Amino acid sequence: MSELSVIEISEEQAPALYRANGLDSFLEQIRKQVNEVPDLTTAKGRARIASLSAQVSRSKTAIEKPGRDYLRRLKESVKPAEAEIKRFVDACDALRDEVRRPLTEWEAEQERLKAEEAMNAMHTEAVEMNEKFDQECAAKFEADHELALLMNKDFDRDAAEAKAEAERKKIEYEEELKRLPAAAALRDAEERARREREEAAHRESVLKAQAEQAERDRIEAEERSAREKKEAAEKAEHEKQEAIEAERRRNEEAEAARQQEAKRVADEDALRAADIEHRRAINASAVSALIDQGIPTDWAKACVIAIARGKVPATEIKY
Incomplete structure (x- = not known):
């Protein structure tokens, strides 16, 4: 397998190899040389699997790279042909357009003339339609005017008859009122009494509803007041207990600080006393x-005191 990783394919070999199924022999050779089943349960077997996989990759690269180079050369080789073909096509297109330009301009002019003719025809038709519409409107106006005159005569007659009928009914109504004044007064009295009863019942209902609402408001206010008093008492008790606890903590902290300070002073005094004694x-x-x-003796004491106080150069007492 190792020889495949260093194989060299020349430019002359490339056309024969890099074609349909041209690399089958290399592919078959690679398959044969990795056709083994290493023991996956051992470190050596796993290493062998990794090695075989790497060999396949190296062989692939050894054959793929010359192929890519061959493709690049092919693409480069066709670029001049593509450029020349494009130049030729562009020149022919320009020549074609130049040759046809008179015909193209003539066709455009014909289209413009047709469009102008069609526009003129539409304008003429519109003018004719407007004239016809005006004539029809004038004829209809004359007919409607004559009809309106006839209808006005009928309307005046109907209005006069309606006015006379209304006057007759008014007279009959006034006479009826004169005949039945007592009955009308009785009906009015009964109607007033009925309205008064309804208004009294309504007022009573409103007052009852207001009283019930007031009672509900009173009960709710009492409950709210009791609840607020209870909450205030609980809050006050809680704050009192917190204050007591805070005071206790302050006292404990102060006592602890005092004891600590006393201990520090005592320790320092003890250290000083011990040092003095030492x-x-x-x-x-x-x-x-x-x-x-x-x-x-006196001289000995004086010497020691002088040395202890640092009065004697190059001499000290090690405590």
Whole structure:
């Protein structure tokens, strides 16, 4: 399989290979050389599978690349022919248009004349139609005018008859009123009484509804007031407990701070006392050592004090 990855295909071989089914021999050779089944359960087998796959890719590239180069050369080789064909076609099209231009212009002029003739014909037809319409309107106006005159005569007669009939009915109505004044008064009284009863019932209904609404409002107000009082009391109690708790926390924090400060002071005092005692012991030991060397006690103490205070150069006491 490795020899396929370095195979070289010359330009002369390309036309014979890169055609229909021209690469079948290479494809068959690749299939044969990877026709094995490595053991997938072992590392060696898995590595072999990866190697076979990579060999196929290398073989593919070795054969594909010359083919792509061959195609590129083919495309480049036809470009001059394409350019020449395009130049020839463009020149022929221009020559064709130039030869036909007189005919094209004549045809355009004929179309313009036809359009102008059609427009003139339409204009003439429109003028004739307008004249005919005006004549018809004039004739209809005359006929309608005569009909209106006849209808006006009938209308005047009908109006006079209607007026007379209305006057007659008015007289009859007035006479009827004169004959029945008591009955009319009774009907009016009954109507007024009925309206008053209805109005009283309506007022009573309104007052009842208002009273019921007022009672509902009162109950709701009492419940709302009780609820608000309860909520206010609960809120006050809650705030009181929070204040007590906050005060307790403040007291605890203050006490803790006081105790911490007292402990710090005590610790510092103890450290100072221990340091003083330590220094005193060291100094006493130094005094004793000087006395042992025959130095008088007062002088020994004075020497140690001077050294401790840094009065003696190049000399110190290590505590």
